[in-house]
Amino acid sequence: MQAFLITFCISAMDLECASQETVKQGLLARGWPPIKGFSKHVKTKVLEFFSLLIKLGQDDPRRVVHSLKAGLALTLVSLFYYYQPLYKSFGVSAMWAVITVVVVFEFSVGATLGKGVNRGLATLLAGGLAVAAHQLANLSGRIGEPIVLGIFVFLQAAVSTFVRFCPQIKARYDYGLLIFILTFSLISISGFRDDEVLELVHKRLLTVLIGGSTCVIISVLVFPVWAGQDLHNLIASNMEKLGIFLEGFGDEYFKMPEDGESKEDRPFLQGYKSVLDSKTNEDALANFARWEPRHGRFQFRHPWKQYLKIGALTRKCAYRIESLNGHLYADIQAKREIRSKIQETCTTMSMESGKALKELSMAIKTMVKPFAADIHIENSKSSVKNLDTLLKSGLWDDETDLLEVVPVATVASLLIDVVTCTAEIAESVNELATMLKFEVVEPTVSPEKPETGQPKIGIS
Amino acid sequence: MQAFLITFCISAMDLECASQETVKQGLLARGWPPIKGFSKHVKTKVLEFFSLLIKLGQDDPRRVVHSLKAGLALTLVSLFYYYQPLYKSFGVSAMWAVITVVVVFEFSVGATLGKGVNRGLATLLAGGLAVAAHQLANLSGRIGEPIVLGIFVFLQAAVSTFVRFCPQIKARYDYGLLIFILTFSLISISGFRDDEVLELVHKRLLTVLIGGSTCVIISVLVFPVWAGQDLHNLIASNMEKLGIFLEGFGDEYFKMPEDGESKEDRPFLQGYKSVLDSKTNEDALANFARWEPRHGRFQFRHPWKQYLKIGALTRKCAYRIESLNGHLYADIQAKREIRSKIQETCTTMSMESGKALKELSMAIKTMVKPFAADIHIENSKSSVKNLDTLLKSGLWDDETDLLEVVPVATVASLLIDVVTCTAEIAESVNELATMLKFEVVEPTVSPEKPETGQPKIGIS
Numbered sequence: 001m002q003a004f005l006i007t008f009c010i011s012a013m014d015l016e017c018a019s020q021e022t023v024k025q026g027l028l029a030r031g032w033p034p035i036k037g038f039s040k041h042v043k044t045k046v047l048e049f050f051s052l053l054i055k056l057g058q059d060d061p062r063r064v065v066h067s068l069k070a071g072l073a074l075t076l077v078s079l080f081y082y083y084q085p086l087y088k089s090f091g092v093s094a095m096w097a098v099i100t101v102v103v104v105f106e107f108s109v110g111a112t113l114g115k116g117v118n119r120g121l122a123t124l125l126a127g128g129l130a131v132a133a134h135q136l137a138n139l140s141g142r143i144g145e146p147i148v149l150g151i152f153v154f155l156q157a158a159v160s161t162f163v164r165f166c167p168q169i170k171a172r173y174d175y176g177l178l179i180f181i182l183t184f185s186l187i188s189i190s191g192f193r194d195d196e197v198l199e200l201v202h203k204r205l206l207t208v209l210i211g212g213s214t215c216v217i218i219s220v221l222v223f224p225v226w227a228g229q230d231l232h233n234l235i236a237s238n239m240e241k242l243g244i245f246l247e248g249f250g251d252e253y254f255k256m257p258e259d260g261e262s263k264e265d266r267p268f269l270q271g272y273k274s275v276l277d278s279k280t281n282e283d284a285l286a287n288f289a290r291w292e293p294r295h296g297r298f299q300f301r302h303p304w305k306q307y308l309k310i311g312a313l314t315r316k317c318a319y320r321i322e323s324l325n326g327h328l329y330a331d332i333q334a335k336r337e338i339r340s341k342i343q344e345t346c347t348t349m350s351m352e353s354g355k356a357l358k359e360l361s362m363a364i365k366t367m368v369k370p371f372a373a374d375i376h377i378e379n380s381k382s383s384v385k386n387l388d389t390l391l392k393s394g395l396w397d398d399e400t401d402l403l404e405v406v407p408v409a410t411v412a413s414l415l416i417d418v419v420t421c422t423a424e425i426a427e428s429v430n431e432l433a434t435m436l437k438f439e440v441v442e443p444t445v446s447p448e449k450p451e452t453g454q455p456k457i458g459i460s
Numbered sequence: 461m462q463a464f465l466i467t468f469c470i471s472a473m474d475l476e477c478a479s480q481e482t483v484k485q486g487l488l489a490r491g492w493p494p495i496k497g498f499s500k501h502v503k504t505k506v507l508e509f510f511s512l513l514i515k516l517g518q519d520d521p522r523r524v525v526h527s528l529k530a531g532l533a534l535t536l537v538s539l540f541y542y543y544q545p546l547y548k549s550f551g552v553s554a555m556w557a558v559i560t561v562v563v564v565f566e567f568s569v570g571a572t573l574g575k576g577v578n579r580g581l582a583t584l585l586a587g588g589l590a591v592a593a594h595q596l597a598n599l600s601g602r603i604g605e606p607i608v609l610g611i612f613v614f615l616q617a618a619v620s621t622f623v624r625f626c627p628q629i630k631a632r633y634d635y636g637l638l639i640f641i642l643t644f645s646l647i648s649i650s651g652f653r654d655d656e657v658l659e660l661v662h663k664r665l666l667t668v669l670i671g672g673s674t675c676v677i678i679s680v681l682v683f684p685v686w687a688g689q690d691l692h693n694l695i696a697s698n699m700e701k702l703g704i705f706l707e708g709f710g711d712e713y714f715k716m717p718e719d720g721e722s723k724e725d726r727p728f729l730q731g732y733k734s735v736l737d738s739k740t741n742e743d744a745l746a747n748f749a750r751w752e753p754r755h756g757r758f759q760f761r762h763p764w765k766q767y768l769k770i771g772a773l774t775r776k777c778a779y780r781i782e783s784l785n786g787h788l789y790a791d792i793q794a795k796r797e798i799r800s801k802i803q804e805t806c807t808t809m810s811m812e813s814g815k816a817l818k819e820l821s822m823a824i825k826t827m828v829k830p831f832a833a834d835i836h837i838e839n840s841k842s843s844v845k846n847l848d849t850l851l852k853s854g855l856w857d858d859e860t861d862l863l864e865v866v867p868v869a870t871v872a873s874l875l876i877d878v879v880t881c882t883a884e885i886a887e888s889v890n891e892l893a894t895m896l897k898f899e900v901v902e903p904t905v906s907p908e909k910p911e912t913g914q915p916k917i918g919i920s
Contacts, residue, residue: 056625063625071618074645075610081649082606092653095646102617102642146542150535157562158531165516165523182562185534186555189541193552276779280740319736319782326780326877391863403851406869413870417786 065223066107073101073218077211093203100211105219109295110227110288112219116212117291118176123208126183127201129156133184134191149192153185171287227288228298232364234285235307238278238314239361239425241271245321246354246418250347253328253411254339269328275318282311297367297436306432310364313428317357317421324414327407338404342412345387349415352380353422360429369438373426380419387412525683526567533561533678537671553663560671565679569755570687570748572679576672577751578636583668586643587661589616593644594651609652613645631747687748688758692824694745695767698738698774699821699885701731705781706814706878710807713788713871714799729788735778742771757827757896766892770824773888777817777881784874787867798864802872805847809875812840813882820889829898833886840879847872 057064080086080094087094104115137148160181164174183204191197219225248269286304294300356376363370432438517524540546540554547554564575597608620641624634643664651657679685708729746764754760816836823830892898 052626053622057622063622067618067622070621071614074617074641075614078610078613078645078649081652082610087653092650095650098645098649099642102638102645150538150542153538154531154535157534158527161530162513162517162523162527166512178562181530181534182559185538185558185562189538189558190552190555192541193547276775277737277739279737315736316782319779320786322776322779323783323874323877388863391866403848405865406851406873409866409869410873413866414783417783 062107062223062225066225069218069222070105072222073105073214074098076218077101077214080210090203090207093207096204096207097211097214100208101215104212105215108225108227108230108285108288109216109219110285110290110292112215113293114172114288114291115175116216118173119179119208120205120212122176122179123183123205126180127187127205130184130187130191131197131201133188134197137188137191146192149188152188156184157181171283172290224295226292226295226298227285228292228302228304229296231282231285231289231304231307232298234278234282235311235314236361236364238275238311238318239357239364241275242314242317242321243354243357243361245269245272245325246350246357249324249328249354250343250350254343254347269325272318272321272325275315276322278311279315282308303432303435306428306435310425310428310432313421313425317418317425320414320417320421324411324418327411327414338408342387342390342408345383345390346412346415348383349380349387349412349419352376352383353415353418356380356422356426360426363429363433363438367436367438369433369440370426370429371441373429377419377423377426380422384416384419387416522567522683522685526685529678529682530565532682533565533674534558536678537561537674540667540670550663550667553667556664556667557671557674560668561675564672565675568685568687568690568745568748568752569676569679570745570750570752572675573753574632574748574751575635576676578633579639579668580665580672582636582639583643583665586640587647587665590644590647590651591657591661593648594657597648597651606652609648612648616644617641631743632750684755686752686755686758687745688752688762688764689756691742691745691749691764691767692758694738694742695771695774696821696824698735698771698778699817699824701735702774702777702781703814703817703821705729705732705785706810706817709784709788709814710803710810714803714807729785732778732781732785735775736782738771739775742768763892763895766888766895770885770888770892773881773885777878777885780874780877780881784871784878787871787874798868802847802850802868805843805850806872806875808843809840809847809879812836812843813875813878816840816882816886820886823889823893823898827896827898829893829900830886830889831901833889837879837883837886840882844876844879847876 077094077097077100080090080097090097100119104112104119106112106115133149133152137145137152140148160177163169164177169177187197187201187204190200194200248266252266252269286308289298289302289304292298292300353376356373359373359376360370362368363373537554537557537560540550540557550557560579564572564579566572566575593609593612597605597612600608620637624630624637629637647657647661647664650660654660708726712726712729746768749758749762749764752758752760813836816833819833819836820830822828823833
């Protein structure tokens, strides 16, 4: 494919050079405008593609490393063909080692290990059963044999395919079931033509093991990418994104737009959007992480479920923020005096929740017990209380149009929801901190104290 | 795997029988309580697993049919081994047909076709390039050959693996790139030991084509499952789920809970939750649907992008509903008189939006131009206008505590957002109706007319 792409690029560049020459000559240029246009189009597309690839590499240099690792693993197992003593013992079966490397080698250690273990166990199990099926079919004579084998192949394929629909099994053993079907069919069918079935199974199992272990060893030893670490970082960075939005929201919402300035030019306020759809990614990473052995600060039975719980709460908070974001751009017309009355408390609520989320995110990242988060949450809860007092005190005069109050009240109410969500997130991060015995570090600078004397206030 | 499971179940049942006997005997029962407990545990687990499988089949009987189809396809290609004339021409290469069937046969026609085309084209391209690489390597002598081949294998594996990270390519050609790496490596490496490389490529291509076309033919002819139809139904049913929530919300929110009754026992109000995480599923179905040929009311270049647009708007509406749902259970304590003042308009807004969504869902399902949806949307917009009037008229007296108004105002404001979302969804469904020339059918019963004389009102 890449050779094709390179050929494609070269021919595109050739076309471009040719068209430049024709421009110089001035003769053909007028005669062949379509070639010029086409060449320009192709050049643009190729350049776009290359800049996309460069960006992919810059965004995550581990991708480049992974590609080199994949090339290395494949080149290593191809030694089976080149090196005579190795080829002697395996022959064409060495092919299975190559196939195993191509399909098992994945980006993260967990994914590679999961696929490797699935492939190895499924090959062992299916090989054993296929030998048994072959022996049974042998009893039914030369004519009965293909019929009995056919029935076995049909039944196992149908049942295994159906079991693959089961969500719990699909999540962890889908690839194993696929390999089970594949190996059982291949070995039981091959047995019909080749009586040395046991040797076939033995060779296949050995080559799969060699291919699989090559993948796992390279994956673990050469710049390993741990799915667990990725999940850990994803959960922390999702929280941070919400924090960034909330820290910016108050100022942004209450600020009056200046001449010609559009509120929508705020990319830092749009980072939270990726959190809305993060469930699939989190689930996949958690599934891979479960296969991973102890590494760095992560144990084998790390509480990945707790990470998913925190992720779900973060998403819940992101849904509220999505509603808030709708108001950021919709209520520009609301009156200044209405907004300014609750500006301070709302900004504090938003700012303090944002700070708490960023603090919690940092606590997860560094695996240090969150220290200031509770204080920020208490501050935001105090603001909720202040808002209550403000509303009770009959802040609005009789002439205030209730219609103008509704959007501002909604923002306030959504912020109260966000404070509740943040408190829930903090609670589950604290649970995680207890489970993993996060370090306790005394901060050098003490954060601001709660604004009221009664910080522990139930919020509606 | 299933054989293993069956063995597992049988042994579990044996254990159970044995334990029952021991209970009868009364002697061992007291001596071996762990066996009894273990047997009971295993039996429960096995029964749970079987009832889960039965439920999976009942939920979507196409799963059972698909499993039988997979068994049929595999049994058909295994004829290559059993039937002497076929085996003579392909020999062990027939294995590739079996492998192709196992990995290419997918649930929907689109997924099967996509994988089949990817596998076929990638095999062709990689085979051609591998032959060229083999010829080039041949020129460098017996010692240079493995080095040149090794460099080729390394380079193509590294570049192709890196290109697989590109999201646009991953979505449609990921499997093709995997097969490209596999075929190129296998053929160029095999060429080192077997000089009849061209024949190898030819046999491999032919068997892959036979396996692939077996899958596609069975997938299309025997009870086909179309990804396009599934996406179509998913989009419609997601909209319906939101409609069901909104139709029920008004009554549920404003109803006072009776003695001992809990508002949370309302499973019909929780159906919308699955819409929040539907993006991955919709994207996958749209990717598969793009491979599908014309079928039923769907053309080859059906506007799948428009479906994704409607899906995204539906999710946006679901985020608002998630916020609304939070208030359903939180504001029980709010005063009756406050709520009752805006009860009618809010219930109408919610009810009419719900009706509009259900109508739009039905329009997509039946591919008939939505007739009454616009009227329902106008009705809901009129209610927004009525609410505005109600709020402007100074409905609340001076003694009303503003604090008690906030949650109700939030619900009203979120409902206004929902009305806006519904209008956006209606607009994009109408675009789809124009694109696909939906049938126009005059309804037999005319729905209620808008409540005010000026139905077209801008909503905040």
